[in-house]
Amino acid sequence: MSEITHAVVIENKQIAQDTFDLRIHSPAQAAKAKAGQFLGIYTGNPAMLLPRPLSICEIDKPNGILRVIYRIVGGGTKEIAEVAAGEKLRILGPLGNGYDIDTNYRDIAIVGGGLGVPPLLQLASSIRKIKPSANIAIYLGFRDKSQVILEEEFSRYDDKVTVCTDDGSYGVQGNAIAALPQKPVFDAVYGCGPKPMLAALAKYAEAAGLPCFVSVEEHMACCVGTCLACAVKAYQDGGTVNKRACYDGPVFNAKELVWE
Amino acid sequence: MSINLSVNIGGLTWKNPVTVASGTFGSGKEYAQYMDINRLGAVTTKGVAPIPWAGNRTPRVAESYGGMLNSIGLQNPGVEQFIANDMAFFRDIDPLIIVNVCGHKIEDYCLVARRLSEEEGIDMLELNISCPNVSEGGVQFGTDWKLTEKVVKEVRKVTKLPLIVKLTPNVTSIEVIAKAAEGAGADALSMINTLFGMRIDINRRKPMLGNIFGGVSGPAIKPVALRCVYQAARCTKIPIIGMGGIMDGNDAIEFMMAGASAVAVGTANFANPSATIDVLDGIAGFMEKNSITDINDIIGAAL
Ligand SMILES: Cc1cc2nc3c(=O)[nH]c(=O)nc-3n(C[C@H](O)[C@H](O)[C@H](O)COP(=O)(O)OP(=O)(O)OC[C@H]3O[C@@H](n4cnc5c(N)ncnc54)[C@H](O)[C@@H]3O)c2cc1C
Ligand SMILES: Cc1cc2nc3c(=O)[nH]c(=O)nc-3n(C[C@H](O)[C@H](O)[C@H](O)COP(=O)(O)O)c2cc1C
């Protein structure tokens, strides 16, 4: 069950170039939320009708707080960045299916790219909580040094977080997929990021015969499964169908999707 | 004060004049967790074709000032799967059920209408001859009065269900099309479908929609929609379901004064999942404030 509420902004601060860290008090939604789900955040501007889909980066159930990390890319995110602590945001959620965590997996790789990185923080935390003995290997890719976020926080879950930048201005040069071990040592891989990265991850996992779960992004209108804006092509019954990123996803088993 | 909200459309009594615009509400299951679906006068479904349609490539939506564009392309699972997926839910809820029917050819519309007429629990059909997002059929029927007449006549023959014909604003004269639909046996008209439009991503120097063009909806199109309803109401006698940018009760009243007997809420659902209920409460509120006891007294008040 998801719902619509007015959440009080606790903090909304810049953490990297054009990138903001938002914490909202929204106990009912925090209580229900799981890793990989997202929120539909409305801007206060009545000329912008649609909710902005933004992933939940951390869930603090005891305090009823949800965290979102977002980048200003257009009018809506700009409006959201102007909201001050104490003010309210209208939000819809928690939305989507989220990641399922299988306790049989011991060695797990988490691979993120750009603004696909934030939701993986809660995933790492949830895995650690559900299976304290799991080995979590974290690979994060960014365009350049100015975009790197959350490295330190991820290091709570892995002694050696691998950070990559496209231009080599920080960490390993290249994308996060290239940094993965040639010979996979994992039981499963989880990913979130731009489509080409996810396609490469799916290929990597397939070659190694590993289960792979990815969170995909599509432009959305309703965010709740009614409008069919967010079509993702998936295999079904020998043919293909369109699934809804917002409702059937955003997390899919990579094998289920048509990568073209 | 006791007020009467019920209206009559195509021989059926709607307990109130509020429905949803096709394609903006799924089958209603999803939004039912945000609002009380049983308060609606009617629920209108997404377009249903004889066989599954995959729809257009993504991105399928883009925002615009006070509105949005969509190029979903009538993705639907086909009439059989539609019945299997949704009919049980529809039989379970109180509002009247209007199924939006689409096709590439006249036979498609007839096939779907005939099949739906065999199902219990469907109250009205809405013929979508106005979708701008499919390359074949759809809006072609709605922009040529002869084709409008032909498709309505043929569908009329295969179903006894009340027939609503949904019109496009993308025509030179909506009156000509409205009269053709009425003459061919439509029980009601619904209008408007989306306005044909586009947007361009200036950073990528490319159209924002995967399909290049799409349909504009939302409050930005309300004046166009009102004008269409008003013109059609002046030249036809059948009831009109008005839509296009309705966000609140006052918008709905405006449409009813322009001649609509009922209203549909579309894009507003995305901005506010309980928009339909706000519209309904807003209508009642306006009536109470202005001592109007019967909603029928304001239908066409501005004509
Ligand atoms: C499931 C999901 C989770 C996401 N999580 C995050 C996140 O955690 N952090 C983050 O920074 N971004 C995230 N995004 C991308 C984010 O939704 C867009 O950057 C944001 O909507 C842009 O809004 P805008 O008004 O600033 O941009 P504009 O370009 O002005 O937006 C216009 C319209 O296009 C839509 N839109 C634009 N870009 C995207 C996009 N990339 N994906 C989907 N819709 C888009 C907007 O929602 C809006 O309706 C996520 C997207 C999805 C689908
Ligand atoms: C995402 C979306 C999907 C739509 N799908 C359909 C459809 O399947 N059949 C149809 O007749 N109209 C469809 N429409 C048009 C609406 O029913 C309505 O006529 C139009 O959006 C104007 O109303 P509004 O401004 O309240 O949204 C769709 C509109 C939107 C925004």
Ligand code: FES
């Ligand atoms: S955004 Fe409307 S169905 Fe996914």
